[in-house]
Amino acid sequence: MQSNPDVLQISLQQQPAPEQFGPKALLSPSAAGYQIHLKTGDEQRSVQKAARLLDNLGLAAVQLNGNWPLELQWAFYQGFVNAKRQTGVQFSGDSSTLKTLEQRVQCYRFAKSLVNQTPEQLSPQLLCEQAAAFITEIAGSAKVSYRLITGEQLAAEGWHGVYQVGRGSVRPPAMLELDFNPSGAANAPVAAALVGKGITFDSGGYSIKATEGMLSMKCDMGGAATVTAALALAILQGLTKRVKLILCCAENLISGHAYKLGDIITYKNGTTVEIVNTDAEGRLVLADGLQLASDSGAGLIIDAATLTGAAVTAVGGEYNALFALDKPLAQRALVYAEQQQELTWQLPLEKWHQQQCPSPYADTANSRPVKGGGAGGASNAAGFLSRFVANDGKGWLHFDLAAAFNGSSNAYWAAGATGQGIRTIAATLLNELQA
Structure with missing residues (x-):
């Protein structure tokens, strides 16, 4: 899937956040949007928590960019959506991954x-x-x-x-x-x-x-x-x-x-x-x-x-x-x-x-x-x-x-x-x- 330059890009990062953001920071800005710094052994919860932080910034839509495993995309969706907005996450991956996520979104919405x-x-x-x-x-x-x-x-x-x-x-x-x-x-x-x-x-x-x-x-x-x-x-x-x-x-x-x-x-x-x-x-x-x-x-x-x-x-x-x-x-x-x-x-x-x-x-x-x-x-x-x-x-x-x-x-x-x-x-x- 091609990225949309008009939507903030969210990527995954295995490395800790830069020092100025603190050693436990989940998020840091990137050139195209934000990057999530995964916590080893607690990847899904760290992604879901980061998604809540992004939702609290008032973002209406984001695009998941780069190599996102299916379950981490789903964790992000669950954290990002709220009672007023059940949309706003543009997923990434092959057709099978996108189909699975779209089916889940349809039923969960x-x-x-x-x-x-x-x-x-x-x-x-x-x-x-x-x-x-x-x-x-x-x-x-x-x-x-x-x-x-x-x-x-x-x-x-x-x-x-x-x-x-x-x-x-x-x-x-x-x-x-x-x-x-x-x-x-x-x-x-x-x-x-x-x-x-x-x-x-x-x-x-x-x-x-x-x-x-x-x-x-x-x-x-x-x-x-x-x-x-x-x-x-x-x-x-x-x-x-x-x-x-x-x-x-x-x-x-x-x-x-x-x-x-x-x-x-x-x-x-x-x-x-x-x-x-x-x-x-x-x-x-x-x-x-x-x-x-x-x-x-x-x-x-x-x-x-x-x-x-x-x-x-x-x-x-x-x-x-x-x-x-x-x-x-x-x-x-x-x-x-x-x-x-x-x-x-x-x-x-x-x-x-x-x-x-x-x-x-x-x-x-x-x-x-x-x-x-x-x-x-x-x-x-x-x-x-x-x-x-x-x-x-x-x-x-x-x-x-x-x-x-x-x-x-x-x-x-x-x-x-x-x-x-x-x-x-x-x-x-x-x-x-x-x-």
Whole structure:
């Protein structure tokens, strides 16, 4: 690719910055723009950090010039873009490298833009419609069909988790069931199902959040955005198997019609759930999605959700947390995450975690009635979800997306959505289904 003299050129430099900039300087000016001084053993993070510095200078566009490895270009992109601007990086390399990067940008831009939309802009139904439109655009309409279930129809069909969480809002809850079927054969087996939490705004319901905890809750549909973008990326990278996409979408608001503490939900599989915390709503909507995924006969089921603050406490904001009863599958998923250079950490999950939220009135409560769900809250939430997966959890992965969103900028990320988890889930689909 030829360089554009009208755009600042960014090059890589193995040597330290000139003495006048200090021994730890990441950036120094060059004749055509800036050069990044790589830190040996920490190249990707040093590039991403340098990109944040360049974004903070107010640069609208830059061109990566010279010999840039693919993953360092991607690290630069992730550091340079922000919530107001998801463009501005001109990549370098051969056609294969450029194609890979352009595919990632297309999917990450969709996911980040969706997550960063205001809750007033993005209703549950609109979230489903935008996701369906994006997959249809990527795959072609001949390969995609979908069904949208909204409002009272959810209750009529027995999807009581999504319905109960969302019935307090004037904008009705919605569930998307999308079928990517590249062969077009009606009898083609469903190889995998992706399930995403799509809470377009989470006030906490009657277990209301404080202002500082509620401010960023437009991000609570990050799971839905992540699995949609992951499916799109897998399609662009050659996915040939049939996959279902299920998004469980609602606004968790307070009104005279909202669900309440002490209510009991009876799910399609007969499980009864006492509501002891209306702010533990993500697991309630995912329970419906996981049952629908299991009904499809999919051998691989992956759900993703910004589910628990406990996961953030456990792994911080740089890692996503992974849970699985299927331990060999979890180990393979961790390998895929490492290959995709997305930080992921497995947290404990056993069958007995299903019993960690007892109720005297129902089969289980949806949490423990203490702040944050108490000790082991992320594992207990995963244990709750495991009640709604077929085959004792064989073939099921649960991603608690602790790294999906930043409430404020830091040295490596702008404020807003990160897209972390998209590449891992796409790689899991491709490796598990097409090995």
